[in-house]
Amino acid sequence: MARVWIDDLWLKNDNGVPPSSTAKRSLAAVSNPMRAQVPERWRSSRYGRGMRWRCRWYTIEGTTRRQHSKSFVKLSDAEAFKAAMEDDVRRGRYTNPADSHRKFKDVAEMWLRSKNNVSKGVRARYECELRVYVNPKWSDVPIGAISMDDVSQ
Structure with a gap:
């Protein structure tokens, strides 16, 4: 079964402790991420800059495993891409762009x-x-x- 992971590029774990739900809700509620009540320990180096969400998946090319990714501004777009990608792989419609x-x-x-x-x-x-x-x-x-x-x- 194919797997696609969604990563939050703005938040990170602090010594294995994931960001609190309060910090996540605060970030989701504001339009300017710099005004969110997110402690520094959970902010990544790219916090507030660029696209926030990244979808990752792997393909097997010969004997090597290769990672691919695509970034999104909104979580809903990343989730839709993930669902479509997993559906394509399940139905045999996925094609690796490098295969062209x-x-x-x-x-x-x-x-x-x-x-x-x-x-x-x-x-x-x-x-x-x-x-x-x-x-x-x-x-x-x-x-x-x-x-x-x-x-x-």
Whole structure:
């Protein structure tokens, strides 16, 4: 199951003690964070500056685990992004933005390796169609450069 974490970039723990609910409510109630009743011990170095909320998630690329993040001004936006991201991963719709640079032939080889539950005849047909029709045109093209119009043609 995919996980997305939401971090508050303005508040931090003080020796393992998280900010009090009073401090959090005070910060949420004011438009200017400098007027909030938040003790210095819970203020991070970027308190009051920049976007407050950050969503973090990890992807596995080869054998390495890579962290990605996106920042938001409002907690509600971060929570909506988190829900959408977890839904995309659960349904198999998530794509890593870095994958758009991968060449078509590499992705096609991966796809072909994933076809374990097909008969030998179907597998042979897939290999033949890739070799004869698809790879001559698309093998060295990055996946992100292929549009729906290109496929239709």
